[in-house]
């Protein structure tokens with residue numbers, strides 16, 4: 001089992017909740033903060049491992065490809081910021097992830113969604 005990180009909001013230890021609620025059929029697991037005064041929690045997941053991985057993903061935003069891949073895109077492909085490493089050096093660049101070809105680049109070690117562009121006042 002993967003180690004659960006402590007709560008990012010209050011530092012308290014967290015735990016896995018498994019529900020038997022019928023409407024949570026497909027996503028019965030989530031992580032909750034053990035501190036009653038803290039509302040720290042993460043959305044429901046289909047497996048314990050998914051719930052833990054989601055909870056353990058923290059603010060630097062980079063997700064290891066060994067932990068998780070992007071959800072399959074609803075359109076042909078989605079763009080992501082990625083870290084590409086040849087084993088000696090790493091670079092940040094952009095790449096697409098598609099249902100057909102997976103990543104458009106090789107040697108990707110980490111990924112994250114593109115940030116929203118700044119408001120330039122133009123469409």
Ligand SMILES: [Zn+2]
Pocket residue numbers: 007008009010011012033034035038039040
């Ligand atoms: Zn907390």
